[in-house]
Amino acid sequence: MKKRWLLNLFLLAVVASLVTFLYVRPKTEANKGAEYEVSTYKLAEFNAIAIEFPAKAAVTFEKIDGYWRLTAPYKTRADQLSVQRILAIIAAKSREKIVSDDMAKFGLVNPALKLKLFRDKNNSEEFLFGTYNPLTDEQYISHKNTVYLISNTYAEAASTQVVEMVDKAPLKPTEKVAGFDFSRLEQWEASRLNVDLVDGQWKVSIKEAKPLQNEMNEWVDYSWIHTLAKSVELYTPDRKTVYPSLEIKMADGSKVHFDKIQESPDLLLGRPDEGLMYTFPSDSGFVMLNPPINVPSK
Structure with missing residues (x-):
């Protein structure tokens, strides 16, 4: 009888110790994690x-x-x-x-x-x-x-580094795109390509073009509004050099000019008004300069 009593007392002590441990441990951990x-x-x-x-x-x-x-x-x-x-x-x-x-x-x-x-x-x-x-x-x-x-x-x-803190988007957040003048780029020089947003619809200066509105909206959004350059550096235009160029027309009637410094292996676009040059991967750069206007092949 005495042995059983001692065994019960021992088990009670074990349970009490376990309860005490579980009660104290969270408080200790909480103190350690204080911030x-x-x-x-x-x-x-x-x-x-x-x-x-x-x-x-x-x-x-x-x-x-x-x-x-x-x-x-x-x-x-x-x-x-x-x-x-x-x-x-x-x-x-x-x-x-x-x-x-x-x-x-x-x-x-x-x-x-x-x-x-x-x-x-x-x-x-x-x-x-x-x-x-x-x-x-x-x-x-x-x-x-x-x-x-x-x-x-x-x-x-x-x-x-300061240059890494420069905005890598080619357009300001407040600039609202209303059109593009690509007529001074080599691939569009003959056709004098212009693309304009007229009453909410994209119009193309090339008669044969059949632009799809969703494709055009996605192209503008992906290629110009939300695209980010992989790097940016300061740019001072060389007044002795005439580069191929493009202009983006804004809803307020203003235009933003970009010099195309090179197209391969990366696209380099200089923005003279802000003194910045943007570097884009060649695949993204190709899409930026070639809108999906759907001109039928001859």
């Missing part, structure tokens, strides 16, 4: 950005008419996703939150970069990026005299 928000700001609060480096020129952006533009070291359209990745710092979370007067040990006295987000010229928030933690490969940053340890992707986004 701190670097800030509670909203993206819409900010309309200008400055990225400052110790040994090279600052990079600045400004939000104009709802779109981000590079304003230094040169002025042009910015890649909107690149800017969003920079602004993502405001939503960063950290497993470490350190209040310390010794910023030197985190590399924050002479930071690797400073990121300033502006509401207006007199109202900004500053984030300093310091050294890396060799154990976690995360980076120390400070904001409002508090140190956090965050992913190194935030510094990478802010340190991207």
Whole structure:
């Protein structure tokens, strides 16, 4: 009888220990997984950005008419996703939150970069990026005299080469396509090809052409509105050279001119008004310059 009593007591102790373990374990894991928000700001609060480096020129952006533009070291359209990745710092979370007067040990006295987000010229928030933690490969940053340890992707986004932050779309988001003048391209020079959107329908200057509206809409959408160049670089037109060219007509009556620098092995299109040259793969480039107008073969 005594043995059975001892056995029951032992089993009760085991069950109690198991219950205690299961009860305590989630709390321990939750504590280990605690995260701190670097800030509670909203993206819409900010309309200008400055990225400052110790040994090279600052990079600045400004939000104009709802779109981000590079304003230094040169002025042009910015890649909107690149800017969003920079602004993502405001939503960063950290497993470490350190209040310390010794910023030197985190590399924050002479930071690797400073990121300033502006509401207006007199109202900004500053984030300093310091050294890396060799154990976690995360980076120390400070904001409002508090140190956090965050992913190194935030510094990478802010340190991207400036030319990679230029918008890779050949047309501005606000430019509404209403037609194309291909008459100065070699393959269309004889026929003087023009394609125009008239009362919602695509019309072609070549009599024999039989364009299908859905095909034309898809071509414009795929090839010009949503296409992205694989790279972009600064472009200064050579005034001594006359390139084959095309013009895209806009709904407001304006025109955008492109120089065709080369067609193979990649298509290079220069946009003089913005001082940019776009590189497209040859297959995509061929489609861009040859709309599906369905001219019967002779």
